[in-house]
Structure formats: C-alpha cells, structure tokens
Amino acid sequence: MTPAEWLRQDAAAMAAGVRAGSVSATALAQAALTRIAATDGRVNAFTEIAQERALQNAAQIDVALTGAQAARTRSLPLLGVPFAVKNLFDIAGVPTLAGAKIERDSAPAQADALLVQRLERAGAVLVGALNMDEYAYGFTTENTHYGPTCNPHDLTRIAGGSSGGSAAAVAAGQVPITLGSDTNGSIRVPASLNGIYGLKPTFGRLPRTGTYPFVSSLDHLGPFARSVRDLALAYDAMQGPEEDAADPGCAQRPVDAVLPQLAQGARGLRVGVLGGWLRQQALPEALAAADTVAMALGAQQFVDLPLVEAGRAAAFLITNSEGAALHLPDLRQRPQDFEPLSRDRFLAGTLLPAAWVARAQRVRRLYAEQAARVFERLDVLVAPATPCAATPIGQEFFELNGQRLPVRPNMGLLTQPISCIGLPVCAVPVWGAHERLPIGVQLIAAPWREDAVLRVAAELEATGVTRAPIAALA
Template sequence: MTGLDPFAPAWQVAEAVATGTITAEEVVRSALDRVATVNPVVNAFTDVTAERALAQARAIDADRVAGKPLPMLAGVPVAVKNLFDIQGLPTRAGSKINRDLAPATRDGVLIERLTAAGAVLIGGLNMGEYAYDFTGENAHDGACRNPHDTTRMAGGSSSGSGAAAGAGLAALTLGSDTNGSIRVPASFCGVFGLKPTYGRLTRAGSFPFCDSLDHLGPFGRSVRDLALAYDAMQGPADGDLACAGRPVEPVLRSLDAGIAGLRIATLGGYFDTEGMPEAHAAVRAAAGALGATRTVEVAGVAEGRAAAFVITNVESAALHLKNLRSRRDDFDPDTRDRFLAGAMLPGPWYARAQQVRAWYRAQFAEVFAEVDVLIAPATPFPAPEIGCRTVTIRGREMLTRPNIGMFTQPISAIGLPVCAVPVRRDGLPIGVQVIAAPWREDLCLRVAAWLEKEGVAGFTAPTL
C-alpha cells in the first residue's frame, strides 16, 4: 500500500500496518482528518474518540517495533452505532432522553473484542431514534446522508454505520438489525453488511430495541472484512442469554471454497420484484452469476411480517413506558407514536404473533431441507430523497418508512443469517440478500465472496 486510500478494505489496512508499510498512527490520523472533512457533509458521526484512538494506535506501533505479533485487525479504524456502550460516553441510542444517562463505564462486548483484535475505535455513529427507523432521519442529530447522493437517505436505523463505511470514514462499522437495520443501509450505501443468526453475536453492552428480534453485526467494503470482524466477535458473554453456549465457528477459511455443490435458489412469491426495476435487475444479476435457475416460494411471509410488526411494537413500547409517561415531548413524534400504539395492543395479539412466528419459521425450515442458500432483494428501490413520505410499489402508493424494509423484516423475524451484498450497477446502489439456514453464516459469506470475486458485487467508491 502506497499512501492511504480512504476506501481501502479493512484487511488491506491491517496487512499494511502489520508489514510496516504504514503506521497505525498514520492510518488513524488520516481517518480522523477525513471525518473532520467529510462528516459535515454526510452527518454519520455523533461522537469522535480521537485521543483514545491515537493512544491505541501508538501502542500498536510500539508492539510492531518491538517485534511482537500484531492481531488480525491491527490499526483498522472502526466506528459503531451509538447504541453500543462506549466507555466515557452516554449510550444515546439516537435519542435526546438517553443523553442524560451516566457515561458507560466500559465498552460493549463486541467493541472490546474488536479492540482486542487490534481495531481502533474512532467514534459513535448517527442512527434512527431508539433504532425504530428505516430512513436515517434523526430528529435530534439531523438526517444522515447517503455518500453517493447527499440529497438521499442513508437508510436506517444503522444509518451512520452504512454511511461511514460507504464514505470512507471507517474501514469497519458496527450496527444493529431488528427488522432490517443493517441490510437497508448496506443496500442504500453500497456496502456489505452481515446480519448473523439471532443469538450468534452477543448484544451485551448495547441499548436494546426489541429483545426477541435484535441482532448486532458488521458493515465493510469487502466480504473478507465482514469475515474478519465476525470471527473476532464470536463467543458467548454474560448479559445475553440468547447467545449462551453457542460454539465459536470461524468463517474466514471458508470464503474461497466457491459455490460448487451448493443448492441456490431465488425467493419468489412475496419477494417478487415485479414493478421494481432496480431491485429486479440486482436479483437477476446475482442469480445469473450463481447459476440459480430455481425459484422457490415460502408460505406465510406476509403473516410472518405482520407478526414481526406486532412483536416489535409491544416489546419496544414496554421498554419505554416510563419515559412515554414523563418525557413524551422529548421523543421524535413519529417514534413516540409507534411506541404508544404498541403500548395499547392487547396481550392476546402478542401471544398470537409469537405463535404465527413459530409457524412461519417452520415454513422456512422446510425450504432449507431442499435449498442451501436463497437470494432475495434487500430493498424495493435505491435510496429515496430525504423527506420522502410515500413511494409507489407495484402500482400502489405506500408509506416510505415502513415499506423500505418490506423484504428484510420477514427474514429477521425468524432470525436467519443474511449477508447484504451490493450489486454493481450504474447509478445509486442497491443490494441483494444472501440468506441461509440458522447458524450457516459461512454459506452466506461464501456465496457473497463468489459474487464479489466474479465482479457482480462489490463496493464502488462515491465522489465526495
């Protein structure tokens, strides 16, 4: 590596630091300088941890000079959605209310694990309030802007995570995904994103949204970046029963295995992209490169998505009842109204939603008995303009905010692993979902790596 390309993938940065081609301090200073220059345009960062980052970078450089082996992500700048605990900062979770919290006394567990792997935390990132958002339009911190067209949405709720990776501000970012909040920003911002199986990566040290649906995962500019981060973050941790006892299953070595022998199909029915030209072209390009000539349908997708709406509303409302009573005017009105609606839903509705969810999970299990990997659209369209309230989908005018996630929500409802893959095209980015059975992140990443190798998928740097 000569000089420093702000869009270099994380694995290249780590290799350059390890070989002494560039120092970790030079990498971090360059990233901080770019944040100072570009962030006023995209509004991805809400907090910058410069002193901490530079101190860690100098320690990495000292280890290299001393001949000590460096960890696999040494010197790689990382930033995280501000619902992760960052030592010394209140965990704002995109809200006004949380800024009154005491500063976190330690980092979230996934940050600790990335730091142990050598990654350097450079800050916290903008997000939709309490993660209840698909647009990235935060009422308190301002809209996060798409690096490919700053008049357009970055997607949500991990808006800053997608925008920071896409804008060359951080080589790796972390986000959360309850109904699509990793895959939507990845699709809109043209980066790779991984939503692991529910319960795979611990959520300890992050602010919750909806406990039975919340996932955490990485964004990167290459599939290898996702695999490195994912491998570094695996393992159970106190504070999250959902991932108790799961074995560590590294995926990095599987990336070059190719797709021979894999049974790959395209999801049809509910996931059909008729009338969605950009999404349709992306799915066709991915399926064609993979030789996926079969299309399968899954029963009950609309019902599963409806169940996810109910579960999301009820669980999230219960978390915020105290503040809804005492600080209602400090919420974004749109977020507050969704919480209030959830607080009024009858208990039997929630119980029924969980029953439907279990039935719907079984429908996918039947499909995975015959298919290894499924390809589906990530979003129905590229990023809309900021402030867009309605869109036309299949000839019908529909609300923008909930329907951005029409293809992601039915997948996270049952906790399946998914890699969001940006498909190369002219114009605004759009991605596809590569979906596998529970605990088979290796298959998601293996197929994504094939698409990247074949040139069908990949990150394209914006002009900023």
C-alpha cells in the same frame, strides 16, 4: 502509499501494511480522523469522534510492535484498522445515545460493549460513534435530534436505517468497518442503499452485552464493510461464547471461523431464488439486481417462503409491543422529547391486545418451522434487500404496485420477514449498468450457516457481480 491512500484499502490490506511496517497504526487513525473531518459535515455519519482514544490506542499498537510482544501483536487480524459503531453500542466514558434526545441525560457508559472489546482485542482502533434512527425505530436515519445522515453516493438521498450512520461511514471511506444492529432490517437496508456489504448473523450468534436494546427477541448485531473478506474478518473476531452470560439471547456457540472458507465460493451450495410475496414487493430495479445475482450463480429454481407475509405482520406486532414496553416510563413522563413518529408508534404499541401479540409469537414459530423445510433442499436463497434504491431525504411515500406506501416503515418490507425468524443474511451491493445508485440483494441461509452466505458473497465479489466503491466525495 500515503496514509490517506492506505485508508482507501480494505481492512485486511491495512492490517497487512501495519504488520509489515509500511504504515503505522497512528498514521491510519489520523488518516481516518482527517477523512471524517473533511467529509462528515456533508454526510453526518458520526455523532461522537473519539480522537484522543483513537490516537492513544493506535500509539500503543505501534509501541507494542517494537517490544517483547511484537510477535503476538503482529498476529492480530485487524491490526491498526480504524472502526466505528452505531451509537447504541456502549463506549466507556460516553453516554449511549441510541439516537435519542432523552439519552443525553444518561450517565456515561462504564465499559465498552463486548463486541467493541473483541474488535479491539483483534487490533482494531475505535474512532467514534455513528448516527441512527431514534431507538433504532426506523429505516431512513432522518434523525430530528442529530440530523439526517446523507447517502454518500447522492447527498440528497437517505442512507437507510436504522444503522444509516454505520453504512454511510463505510461508503464514504471514513472507516473500512463499522458495527450496526438489525431488528427488522437495519443492517441490510442501509447496506443496500449505500452500496456496501452487511452481515446479519443468526439470532443469538453474537452477544449483545453493552448495547441499548430495541426488541430483545429480535435484535441482532453485525458488521458492515466494503469487502467480503473484511466482513468475515470482523465477524470471526466477534464470535464466541459470552464470558459472563449477560445476554440471555446469546446462543453461547463456539467460534466457527468463516474466513478460511471463503475460497470455496459457491461450490457445492444449492442456491434458489425467492419468489411469491417477496418478489411482488419490489420495484423493477430491485428485481433486476436480484436476477443479476441469481443468473451469476446459475440459480434457476424459484421457491416460496411459506407464511412470509404473515411473518412480517407478526414482526410488526412483536416490535410494537416489546419496544413500547421498554420505553413506557419515558412515554408517560417525557413524551415531548421523543421524535413524533417514534413516539406515536410506541404509543400504539402500548395499546396492542395481549392476545394479538401471543398470536404473533405462534405465527412466528410456525413460520420458522415452514422455512426450515425449504432449507432441507436449498442452502442459500436470493431475494431483493429493499423494494427500491435510496429515496430523497424528506420524501414520505413511494409507489409500489399501484399503492402509495410510507417510506419509513416500508424500506424494510423485504428484510423484516427474515429477521423475524433469525436467519443469517448477507446483503451484497449491485450496480446496474445505467444506474448511479446501488441496490442490495439478500443472500439468506439456514440458522448458523453464515459460512454459506459469505462464501456465495465472496464468489459474487470475485467475479465482479457485486462491488462496493468508495463514494466520490472530495
């Protein structure tokens, strides 16, 4: 295979190819850079290309494969695999933009984010930083400072957000693995709209050291990929206690490798379907995708998640208040440099009564307790990931249940209540028989059960129920 053909493989196959000497790490890095150069003028996934760094690191891997450390180098699980990260991850020598104009003035990062370091220790090669909604506050990646990221499957449509660049880069075949963040749905929404796999681990599972925060009590980090195996490879490489405990939200749990468990599939797992409010907030195309997944898994039991609607309201208040507090100095001194919609929502957050926020936290706690009872009798819950497929860029509203809803906040209608209580979720892509756009389904489990959602995702992938093809770009 040519390097360009190797780039179309999944990350596990790429690493195996480098390990066997069938392709070099340098050739893979160059293939990714070439693909980005050929396609990103239309997709606009990247805000920073780390060409020199990528080629240098890839060359070091190739040299190491011929030296005294060859055996150890060959054992690296992501050997030579190109990857990229949402531009709220620190990259040494580059300002961390977080999608904002204001952050262009920031000093370059002194060190890489911890998860970037961990992926590189596993042999992966960083090729750049990816577009996002300003300060992660949005679900469309229609960024007014850096331009909208386009959905590779239909360039007239949104990629979702706020990790839109991360999802689009994978769907476009630019890199096989990316990292994003998920506060209210920002991994699952773009995974759904771009037809790829995305994992939001349990809150606190992966350390956030070296990333720009949005809402510290809700922020999660996680990977995107075109295969469940790649998702598990990246997740396993990033697991483990934080070395310097710089992230107070990190749970400091030991590694619990999920890759060896994928072969078990859904065997022995009790799967149910979420009904009630979550099902009522989805258009027929989203319900059809969830029903396809449920049928494939033999899931016939419908269950309600108590307080789910109240949980979403609580997440809104907490997001508004915490996000606004973080940006208050700039809101006072540089309001004109914010995106207007982000600025207005942050300003609204500064006006929220403290009693409302305190009550939201109480609701959040009660909601988590109620959800825990559901997982006493079920292991995995199935629900739509987005209320609809990707909408056209610039479209401000969509119709749902006779109401005209704003796109930007409501693409996260079905994900926000799950983030609120920190549950692990894998978004899996479904393609309808007559649909040209994908739509995702959430697989949700109890805290620390990433193994359960990834095992179910692996079974769905193996049986062809879900798939993540590279978009048909030139």
